[in-house]
Structures are given as structure tokens and as C-alpha cells.
Amino acid sequence: PCVIKERVPKAYRHPALEESLSKRRLNQEARCLLRSRKSGVAAPCVYHIDYDRMRMYMAKVDGETLKAWLLSLPSEANIKTA
Numbered sequence: 001p002c003v004i005k006e007r008v009p010k011a012y013r014h015p016a017l018e019e020s021l022s023k024r025r026l027n028q029e030a031r032c033l034l035r036s037r038k039s040g041v042a043a044p045c046v047y048h049i050d051y052d053r054m055r056m057y058m059a060k061v062d063g064e065t066l067k068a069w070l071l072s073l074p075s076e077a078n079i080k081t082a
Helices: 015-038 066-072
Strands: 002-006 046-050 055-059
Touching: 015 046, 015 055
Parallel strands: none
Antiparallel strands: 002 055, 046 055
16 A cells, blocks of 8 residues: 655745755655664655655555554653652
């Protein structure tokens, strides 16, 4: 299965700036995912980056989302100090 992440353009930015920022951020995210995978983190493999549509195509990773995992942690109020 493939997941598509799309960078939505911000209307308040100049088009040339928006394009430059989006390309750079897509590249940074792909590098970050690659470094994470090399470090043993279950990060998705990037298949393709479409700069015309500002989309990143990546593998779907099975398991719990980071958000769900963080929300399942006990709140600071429930943590007892020894």
C-alpha cells in the first residue's frame, strides 16, 4: 500500500517562495525519514517525490500512529514520583 502526502500551497505566500519552501521541506522530510530508517525506527520508505504536485509517495507502515501512542501515555498528573 502507498500513502500520498501532499503539501497544500499557502495562498498568502508569493508563488516563487511557496515553490522553493515546499521543495526544500519535501527534501528535508525525505532525508529525515531515511535517517530514521537507518537508525532502526519504523519509518516509511519514500517511493517518489512529485515536485510538480508537491506530493510525496511513501510506504504505509502498519501499527499505531505517533499521535495515538502519545495520547495513550499517562498524563503528568497520573505519574507518581518515587
